[in-house]
Amino acid sequence: xxxxxxxxxxxxxxxxPLCPHEAISVARPHFQIDSARCTExxxxxxxxxxxxxxxxxxxxxxxxxxALNPPGSLTGLxxxxxxxxxxxxxx
Amino acid sequence: xxxxSQPPVNGSSPALHxxxxxxxxxxxxxxxxxxxxACNIQCHYCNRKYDCSNESxxxxxxxxxxxxxxxxxxxxxxAAIPHLAVVGVAGPGDPLANPERLFATFRELAVxxxxxxxxxxxxxxxxxxxxxxxxKYRIGHVTITINCxxxxxxxxxxxxIFWNHRRIRGRKAAEIxxxxxxxxxxxxxxxxxxxxxxxxxxxxxxxxxxxxxxxVVKAKGAFLHNLMPLIARPEHGTYFGLxxxxxxxxxxxxxxxxxxxxGEGETQMMNHCQQCRADAVGxxxxxxxxxFTMDKVATMQVDWQAALEKRTTVRQTIERRMALxxxxxxxxxxxxxxxxVRRPRTIAPQTLRMAVGSADGRTIDAHFGHLREFLIYDxxxxxxxxxxxxxxxxxxSGPTTCGDAAPALSDTIRALDxxxxxxxxxxxxxxxxxxxxxxxxxxxxxxxxxxxxxxxAVYREWRDSGRLDVExxxxxxxxx
Numbered sequence: 001x002x003x004x005x006x007x008x009x010x011x012x013x014x015x016x017p018l019c020p021h022e023a024i025s026v027a028r029p030h031f032q033i034d035s036a037r038c039t040e041x042x043x044x045x046x047x048x049x050x051x052x053x054x055x056x057x058x059x060x061x062x063x064x065x066x067a068l069n070p071p072g073s074l075t076g077l078x079x080x081x082x083x084x085x086x087x088x089x090x091x
Numbered sequence: 092x093x094x095x096s097q098p099p100v101n102g103s104s105p106a107l108h109x110x111x112x113x114x115x116x117x118x119x120x121x122x123x124x125x126x127x128x129a130c131n132i133q134c135h136y137c138n139r140k141y142d143c144s145n146e147s148x149x150x151x152x153x154x155x156x157x158x159x160x161x162x163x164x165x166x167x168x169x170a171a172i173p174h175l176a177v178v179g180v181a182g183p184g185d186p187l188a189n190p191e192r193l194f195a196t197f198r199e200l201a202v203x204x205x206x207x208x209x210x211x212x213x214x215x216x217x218x219x220x221x222x223x224x225x226x227k228y229r230i231g232h233v234t235i236t237i238n239c240x241x242x243x244x245x246x247x248x249x250x251x252i253f254w255n256h257r258r259i260r261g262r263k264a265a266e267i268x269x270x271x272x273x274x275x276x277x278x279x280x281x282x283x284x285x286x287x288x289x290x291x292x293x294x295x296x297x298x299x300x301x302x303x304x305x306x307v308v309k310a311k312g313a314f315l316h317n318l319m320p321l322i323a324r325p326e327h328g329t330y331f332g333l334x335x336x337x338x339x340x341x342x343x344x345x346x347x348x349x350x351x352x353x354g355e356g357e358t359q360m361m362n363h364c365q366q367c368r369a370d371a372v373g374x375x376x377x378x379x380x381x382x383f384t385m386d387k388v389a390t391m392q393v394d395w396q397a398a399l400e401k402r403t404t405v406r407q408t409i410e411r412r413m414a415l416x417x418x419x420x421x422x423x424x425x426x427x428x429x430x431x432v433r434r435p436r437t438i439a440p441q442t443l444r445m446a447v448g449s450a451d452g453r454t455i456d457a458h459f460g461h462l463r464e465f466l467i468y469d470x471x472x473x474x475x476x477x478x479x480x481x482x483x484x485x486x487x488s489g490p491t492t493c494g495d496a497a498p499a500l501s502d503t504i505r506a507l508d509x510x511x512x513x514x515x516x517x518x519x520x521x522x523x524x525x526x527x528x529x530x531x532x533x534x535x536x537x538x539x540x541x542x543x544x545x546x547x548a549v550y551r552e553w554r555d556s557g558r559l560d561v562e563x564x565x566x567x568x569x570x571x
Binding site: 011017018045053056075076 | 139253256257334
């Protein structure tokens with residue numbers, strides 16, 4: 001059970017200091033989560049901390065590849081309604 | 092803008108801060124260190140993915156720095172630009188959402204560049220818990236962006252905040268943010284820190300409500316209130332940009348500013364804001380960031396002690412000059428330069444309206460191609476009257492002009508369409524004709540003369556040749 005960071009991450013640093021198990025590290029091209037350390041914050045917090053502050057929809061996924069913050073959930077911008085949306089690439 | 096008589100506290104000297112003093116912004120440079128990438132809230136006018144080196148607006152940045160790099164950059168800029176007075180952290184996220192990075196940078200600078208004024212610009216969410224730390228690092232200037240004091244309005248501006256380990260949405264999120272901002276403002280004022288409040292004017296959402304915001308922040312002792320126009324273009328990829336939210340017109344801004352000027356109380360209005368990038372370098376309205384990218388900074392040999400001495404000498408000279416100017420203005424001119432509010436773009440009869448390109452504010456010393464800001468004057472038989480300072484670009488005007496150093500000519504022409512003459516020290520062949528065709532006569536004959544003398548000469552020329560009576564020219568136009 002571990003979360004993953006995918007290519008849409010902008011390396012904004014918000015998640016890194018919040019991780020209770022120091023599972024997140026600076027890497028290129030984007031930050032990484034160490035699967036061996038990540039517990040999805042079970043037992044520590046009600047919600048996974050990285051996904052609770054991440055500003056980019058789709059940038060953090062679970063082990064099945066499901067986005068914790070699906071398109072439209074953070075910006076209110078639906079990729080369907082806004083073909084110019086930069087978030088469209090995440091669908 | 093006049094300064095308050097309030098004594099400087101905690102290292103805060105508005106006289107040196109280009110954002111806090113109308114006069115200082117003509118003499119002193121500032122540097123924004125992009126050391127704070129993380130943010131703890133989302134605003135509908137911000138896109139956390141955005142970076143464009145050709146665009147100038149808050150939150151946009153080309154290179155995020157770690158504290159070591161940020162310190163190195165500040166010392167390099169401080170050695171190359173001896174009139175540097177202020178180092179601020181404004182993003183690209185929120186400074187106080189990155190406390191370790193922020194304070195590590197300030198700790199170094201407090202030792203190696205103790206003369207530099209440090210400041211931060213924050214959304215206020217983490218402010219109350221960081222106030223004492225800010226004071227400890229002798230941060231005498233703090234800007235809080237306050238767009239509302241009503242959570243129902245806040246819910247339309249902020250989709251979420253990160254608070255106590257949860258993502259909070261909607262009205263509740265706005266309620267917490269507002270409470271934190273207000274508490275932070277009170278705590279800062281209590282400790283003698285000068286607080287500038289930035290409010291983004293969002294037509295249809297907080298326009299009427301900002302009067303209430305103004306009343307509240309004034310009552311709590313904010314030093315300055317800065318009304319900023321919303322920037323919302325589809326190409327920025329922000330919620331407001333993509334959903335067609337209107338930007339305010341010049342007229343909407345002006346009406347708002349006029350309503351706030353001259354009220355009771357001590358809070359001043361700021362009217363020279365340039366809505367800088369989070370990594371801007373140089374004078375306000377100028378960005379020399381490209382000269383100080385990290386790869387360039389890494390090759391610079393910096394003697395920070397020598398730089399500190401040089402800055403101290405330069406500052407003393409500038410302060411002497413500013414004092415002389417103040418005396419001169421008190422004695423002779425009796426009016427502040429420039430006037431604090433935007434005036435309607437209507438022109439009195441027998442009056443010649445002219446745009447002046449001037450970097451020093453006294454002489455015609457600026458090259459047209461480098462200008463982003465003009466001084467607008469009305470000249471009539473009553474004399475020379477400064478109408479306003481007018482920006483001709485606020486942001487990148489789109490892909491067709493992206494990459495150009497100068498603002499698009501069409502934007503400049505639109506911004507100056509009520510002026511009959513444009514005075515500058517030099518102007519290229521290319522812009523000359525389109526300006527002339529738009530009814531704006533370019534004139535570089537008065538290069539390096541004082542503005543007043545040049546304006547008077549051009550006015551006489553127009554008057555004596557009978558052109559002031561001609562109806563169908565730019566000078567008799569009154570545009571909205």
